Amino acid sequence: MAVLASGSSGNCTLVATERTKILVDAGLSRKETLRRLALIGESADSIQAILVTHEHWDHIGGLARLSQKNQIPVYIAPLTQQALPPETKLFAIENIQPGARFQIGDFTIDPFTIPHDAADPVAFRLSAEGVQIAVCTDLGYIPQNVKEHLRGSHCLIMESNHDVEMLRSGPYPWTVKQRVMGRTGHLSNHTVCEFLSSEDFDRQVRVLVLAHLSQQNNHPEIARLAAVAALESQNATGTKLTLASQTEPTEVFCF
Ligand SMILES: [Zn+2]
Numbered sequence: 001m002a003v004l005a006s007g008s009s010g011n012c013t014l015v016a017t018e019r020t021k022i023l024v025d026a027g028l029s030r031k032e033t034l035r036r037l038a039l040i041g042e043s044a045d046s047i048q049a050i051l052v053t054h055e056h057w058d059h060i061g062g063l064a065r066l067s068q069k070n071q072i073p074v075y076i077a078p079l080t081q082q083a084l085p086p087e088t089k090l091f092a093i094e095n096i097q098p099g100a101r102f103q104i105g106d107f108t109i110d111p112f113t114i115p116h117d118a119a120d121p122v123a124f125r126l127s128a129e130g131v132q133i134a135v136c137t138d139l140g141y142i143p144q145n146v147k148e149h150l151r152g153s154h155c156l157i158m159e160s161n162h163d164v165e166m167l168r169s170g171p172y173p174w175t176v177k178q179r180v181m182g183r184t185g186h187l188s189n190h191t192v193c194e195f196l197s198s199e200d201f202d203r204q205v206r207v208l209v210l211a212h213l214s215q216q217n218n219h220p221e222i223a224r225l226a227a228v229a230a231l232e233s234q235n236a237t238g239t240k241l242t243l244a245s246q247t248e249p250t251e252v253f254c255f
Pocket residue numbers: 007008011056058059138212
């Protein structure tokens with residue numbers, strides 16, 4: 001697993017076994033996606049599927065070109081597909097439904113509903129070879145169904161979007177602040193830490209990636225230190241914490 005990019009300018013994550021390689025979201029340009037895949041020794045030729053979480057531009061900005069030019073099928077909920085820009089042409093479409101499990105090669109995949117201001121937003125849990133990875137960004141809070149889907153993960157990619165104080169005092173117009181903080185907006189560092197400090201957080205998580213950090217309303221060190229404190233409070237000393245970046249891929253995590 002490697003997060004190629006995460007943040008409001010583009011999201012893309014690679015999850016792969018030896019035989020099956022999947023991208024979650026395609027929010028970078030095709031060119032930049034190919035460049036970042038090359039940085040971690042991969043190429044788009046071996047990607048078998050792109051899973052789409054929702055239609056916001058930072059998740060689909062490179063989708064059409066990447067899908068068409070590299071002939072990669074797109075797995076997308078019908079309502080999300082309808083909400084794509086009208087000119088969007090994709091190589092092939094496989095419709096998925098939140099709550100309906102499906103299989104791609106080695107992976108068993110569970111898309112599950114998240115509270116976000118999009119047509120039919122989902123997060124994904126992917127399982128293969130006894131390893132479970134969850135990609136969970138763009139949600140206003142963490143409802144019970146999400147907690148249940150995250151349980152048992154060995155790798156958790158979790159949004160830690162903003163610091164509430166930085167957002168409150170920052171430059172965004174009030175309506176945008178309301179949107180980000182709302183029930184269908186984005187997770188704050190504080191909400192993530194509440195989750196990490198609770199019984200709902202599974203201490204078997206080996207890799208925790210904080211993702212979708214706001215460049216305006218967060219600072220990586222603030223998010224990191226808060227998460228470290230929360231993990232320590234839970235004695236989750238076996239959990240490796242890392243931060244996804246907008247500008248470069250994370251390391252490649254192997255399980
Ligand atoms: Zn986003």
